Structure formats: structure tokens, C-alpha cells
Amino acid sequence: MAAEHRPRLTRELVAIRVAQELTPGSTVNLGVGLPTLVAAFAPPEANILLQSENGILGYGGFSEEAYDQDLINAGGQPVTLNPGASFFDSAASFAMIRGGHIDTAVLGGLQVSERGDLANWSVPERGGGSIGGAMDLAVGARRLIVAMEHTTKDGRPRILRECTYPLTARRCVDLVVTDLAVVEVGPEGLTLREVAPGWAPGEVAALTEAPLAVAEDVREMAL
Amino acid sequence: MTATFYDTPDAALDGVSDGARVMVGGFVSASSPTNLIFALKRRGTRNLTAIATNIGFGDRLDELCEDRQIAKAIASFAVRASSARASRFEEQYRAGEVELELVPQGTLAERIRAGGAGIGGFLTRTGVGTQVAEGKEVLSWQGEEWLLERPLRADVAILKAHRADRLGNLCYRMAGRNFNAVMATAADLVIVEVEEIVETGELAPQEIHTPAVYVDRIVRCDPVEVRWDGR
Numbered sequence: 442m443a444a445e446h447r448p449r450l451t452r453e454l455v456a457i458r459v460a461q462e463l464t465p466g467s468t469v470n471l472g473v474g475l476p477t478l479v480a481a482f483a484p485p486e487a488n489i490l491l492q493s494e495n496g497i498l499g500y501g502g503f504s505e506e507a508y509d510q511d512l513i514n515a516g517g518q519p520v521t522l523n524p525g526a527s528f529f530d531s532a533a534s535f536a537m538i539r540g541g542h543i544d545t546a547v548l549g550g551l552q553v554s555e556r557g558d559l560a561n562w563s564v565p566e567r568g569g570g571s572i573g574g575a576m577d578l579a580v581g582a583r584r585l586i587v588a589m590e591h592t593t594k595d596g597r598p599r600i601l602r603e604c605t606y607p608l609t610a611r612r613c614v615d616l617v618v619t620d621l622a623v624v625e626v627g628p629e630g631l632t633l634r635e636v637a638p639g640w641a642p643g644e645v646a647a648l649t650e651a652p653l654a655v656a657e658d659v660r661e662m663a664l
Numbered sequence: 665m666t667a668t669f670y671d672t673p674d675a676a677l678d679g680v681s682d683g684a685r686v687m688v689g690g691f692v693s694a695s696s697p698t699n700l701i702f703a704l705k706r707r708g709t710r711n712l713t714a715i716a717t718n719i720g721f722g723d724r725l726d727e728l729c730e731d732r733q734i735a736k737a738i739a740s741f742a743v744r745a746s747s748a749r750a751s752r753f754e755e756q757y758r759a760g761e762v763e764l765e766l767v768p769q770g771t772l773a774e775r776i777r778a779g780g781a782g783i784g785g786f787l788t789r790t791g792v793g794t795q796v797a798e799g800k801e802v803l804s805w806q807g808e809e810w811l812l813e814r815p816l817r818a819d820v821a822i823l824k825a826h827r828a829d830r831l832g833n834l835c836y837r838m839a840g841r842n843f844n845a846v847m848a849t850a851a852d853l854v855i856v857e858v859e860e861i862v863e864t865g866e867l868a869p870q871e872i873h874t875p876a877v878y879v880d881r882i883v884r885c886d887p888v889e890v891r892w893d894g895r
Contacts, residue, residue, distance in 0.1 A: 494769065495691040496839050510693035510890050511838035517692035517722050528838060530845035530873075531691070531717070532777040535770030539788065562745065568758065569743035576796065577770030580789040611793040 447639045449591070449620035454664055457482045458635075459547055459588050459618050461663075463489050467544035470494065470578055473516040475588050476547040477503075492543055494574040496534045499526030515574060538574070539581040546582030548575055550589035550617070552604040555651035557614035557626035559587060560606035570607070579610035591619035591648055598650040600624065600631065621645050623662065630654065635662045667832030667879045669861070673703035676855050676883040680709055680820050687776070687847040688716035688725055689823035695840025698724045698888035699857045700822040704733070711735045715776075715818055717769055717843050718742070720751025724890060729753045734762060738816070740769035768796060771813055773846055779815035780849025780878075786813055821851035824887075825874065828858040829867045832876035841873055848878040855881040 450458070456478035463469055463479075465487040471477050480502055483489045492498050493514040500514060501521035514520045529537075537543065552560040559579055563570030579585055592598055600617065617624040622645045623635035632654045636645050642655045670676035677700065680686070686704070690696030701724050704712075714734050718741040720726040728734050729752035742764050743754045756762040767775070768790050778786055787810035791797050801812040823844040826837035834856060836844060848854050861884050 493839075495694065496842050508891075509838065510887075511695055511840045513692060513694050513839060515691075528836075528841055530841040531769070531773040531843050532846045535773050539770060539790065564745050567746050569754065570745040571739075571741040571743055572766055572768045572796070573740050574769040576768040576794065577790045580792075581770075608794045610790075 450637050450662075450664075451620075452478060455588055455618055455620055457664055458623065458662055459586055462586055462616065462618070463487060463545060465489070468492055468498070468542065470538065470543050470546045470582065472546065472548040472575065472578065473573065474549040476549055477514070477516055477518070479547055479588075492534075492537065493520070494531070494534050494538060494578070496529050496531060497522075497526060498529070499523045535574070535577050538577050541581065541583055543578070543582045545584045545586060546578040547586045547588055548578060550587040550599065552599050552601055552606050553587055553589075553614050553617050553626075554604045555602055555630050557612045558604050559585070559609045559614050560604040561587070561609045563607045565606060572609075575609050579613040584615045585613050586616045586618060587614050588618050591621040591645070596648070598648055601650045621648065624653065632656050633659055635660055637662055638664070666830070667828070667876060667882045670881060670883040673699045673857060673883050673885055674706060676700070676881050677703050677707055679853070680704070680707070682709055683711045684709065684820050685713040685715065685818040687818040687821040687851050688714055689821065689842070689844035689847050690716070690723065691839070691842040692718055692722045693890035694838065694842060695824045695826075695836055695844055696723055696890055697822045697824040697857050698890055699883070699885035700824075700855060701725055701728065702888070704728060704822065705731070709733060713738065715739070715816065717772060720753040722891060724888070726751045726753050729756055729762070732756070732761070736763035736765070738765040738767060738772070740767055740772050742766060771796070772816070773843065775813055775816035776843070776846045776850045779817040780846070783815060785815065787811065788813055816850065818847070818851040820853045820855065821847040823848055823854065823856045825856050825858045827860045827862060827867065828856065828879070828882050829862050830864040832879035832882060833867055833872045834858070834874035834879060835867055835871055836873050845874055848874045853881070854879050855883070857883050857885045859887055860884065
């Protein structure tokens, strides 16, 4: 394996890079796990409207104060509200999601294929797994960013020609941000846009199973 | 028809029988009908099909698995991708002792909505090309593939709201509407625990989330603290 001594991005740094992708004023849903960290790194002046599929539009960060069990995000964690926040029921929430009213969803990932298929809910060798809102978000959000580790713990690529785990949705991913790279999914396949500091495009490609075109202006992530 | 009021959650469950399909409102800790869940446990009703967005993810619904009262769950969160911190439901599922129909959360909400709204089915792109599509009809429309999903109803719904009036109108608190407001429309018998009962007319009409027409039984209970992390 190439250059395994070089540090990969921490989860926080991946979240910081994802936060740079959020358009000011946009409506964003952050999935359970690493994506929830993005909430902390979106600049307040960007006025991002965070949606949580259990029925909140306009939540703030995680609540450090008094615990209110009726004010939680989709991961069950207590959150705060920003001015202008609203509540709605689950049917209305998913109508919002499937109806194309969410600009960007950020989901965790286990595997992404070269066509942008996503697998993120079940590891067959472990059995089980739960779908939650992931399938609806994957088909409904206008733009889908997947935040994940570039390889498995034992070094196998997660960006593949074909997903081998059960799919969340086909052809749904627009951008993959990993601890090594920013990869764009286009009609012609995958393009390596950015690499983690200290990593060369070829080293990232060597840890990627799917063909990876290197962008002419490929650069180091600015974090 | 106006709602009937009960003194205890146990009394409010009168007539709920073995084999019932029971919708359980709430989302993890938010407006979960925990007093009614505990009453269902004390009642010992068995062979239940539980319809809930989550079971064993910080909620107390999982406690019905202690005495194996649940035979099947229809849920969006029920089993973790790793067997760390396995719930009772998950242990029984992995042992092949309970049945699970895993449903995408939005499809679950819309199936219940359809069930309560007299809609015979709907088309969604959610689940196309995945395990969820197995055994379902796929239709082409406007150049895309859509899954035909069918409505979902239950014999009983147990729900939690914040306030009710004497007619049976309900208001939820914070993010408490979630599945409660949808399930209120889709069960033959709708039983609701509330924190407060007020006189009819005291709830502002524009603030009523669930109109009284949907509600059969109400019981006032102090809320049970539920931690999202299951502590």
C-alpha cells in the first residue's frame, strides 16, 4: 500500500471540507454519523437552513444545555433551534425531501460506484443494518454529497466499479469527500478534484478501484 | 364522536388483544408514548406486529421484547449494522425469532398517510434498484422507474401528544409531531397519552395539529424521561 504513513484527514477535517460545499442560504440535511459534524463547521453568515427528517427545519447545533427529549435530530441527539425554525410531521418531512425541496444532503457511505451508486446501510458480512431516511434522501435531495473513509480499515477501496453491499440508491451521488480526496461523479465517471495534504493523485488512485480521471487543476484540499 | 377519557394507561388499552397490529408513535425520545408502551408490557398482550419508525434505538418499545410480546416489526431503524449494543429486538432478530419488514422511513410515513387518507397506493423512486423493491411492482413514468407502495393501517395506534382538549383535539410539543400525527389517521382505535388536558375551546383552532375526529381514547400521564443514548 502506498504511503500509509501519511496522515489521513480526521473526521472533523472531512466535515470542514464538506461544509465548504454548502451554498449560502441553501437547505441541507445532514445524515447520521460523520455528516452531523458538518453542522458545527458551516459559517453562521452562510445562513444554512438545516433540515432533520424527524420534522425540523432550522435547527442549530447540538444542545449542550438542558436536555429536552422532544427536541432531537434524526440521530436522536438533542439540538437547538435557530430563529425561524419550524416543526412538521414525518409525512410532510419526507414530502419535502422527495419533492426536491432539499438542496443538499450529506450522507455517510460504505461504498460508492463509478456511476454514483451508493451503499450505506448494511454490511452483509455483519448482517442487519437499518435504512432510516437514507434511501429517501438519496433519491430526493437535489445534490448528494457522501462523506466517508476512502478505504476500509484493512485498506480495501470503498470507491468501486460496482458496489458489492446492498444499495441505498442507484446513480444518486454527486460528490464524494473522503479522508484522502474530493471526487466528483459525472456522466463520464469519476474525477479526482482534490487530494488530502501530502498525498499525490497517483497514491489516491492506487487506493481507488474505480477508474479515476485526474482533473487538470487537481489541487490539495484547503482546510 | 368525542374522545373517551381514561384514568390510567392500563385502562386505556382495554380490548387490545393478542395478535394486534399496533402503530407506536414517536421518534426515538421525541413524543414517544412510553406510558402506553409500559402498560402494554404489563398487560402481557402477545404476538404483536409493532409498526414504529424505530425499535431499540433509545426508545422503550424494545422492552416489549423482554417477554417476547412482539412477533414482527415494521420499522425503518431496527437493527444496527454492527452487533455492538444490540437491542433485545436485534438479538431476537439475529436469532431468527422475530420477523422484520425494513421500510425506508419516508415510505413508512407515506404508507401510513395513505392508509389514513383512503389512498390505495403511491409511486416513489425511493427503493428502486434496492432490496426494498423485491417483490414489488416497478412502473415506468416520465422516463423514470417508480415503486408501487401500498398503504399501511393498524388495529390500534398508541401515541403521545402534549395537550388535548375534552373533544380530543391534540397539540404536540417541539419535534413531537413526527409519526404521531400520521399514525393518528391510520388505525381503527387511536389511544393517546397527553401531559395535559384542557377544556374544549382552550386550544387555539389554528394550533391544533390532530383534529378530534381521529382520536378515540385519551389518558393523562406524566412523561417518562427517555434518553437518546439509551441511558
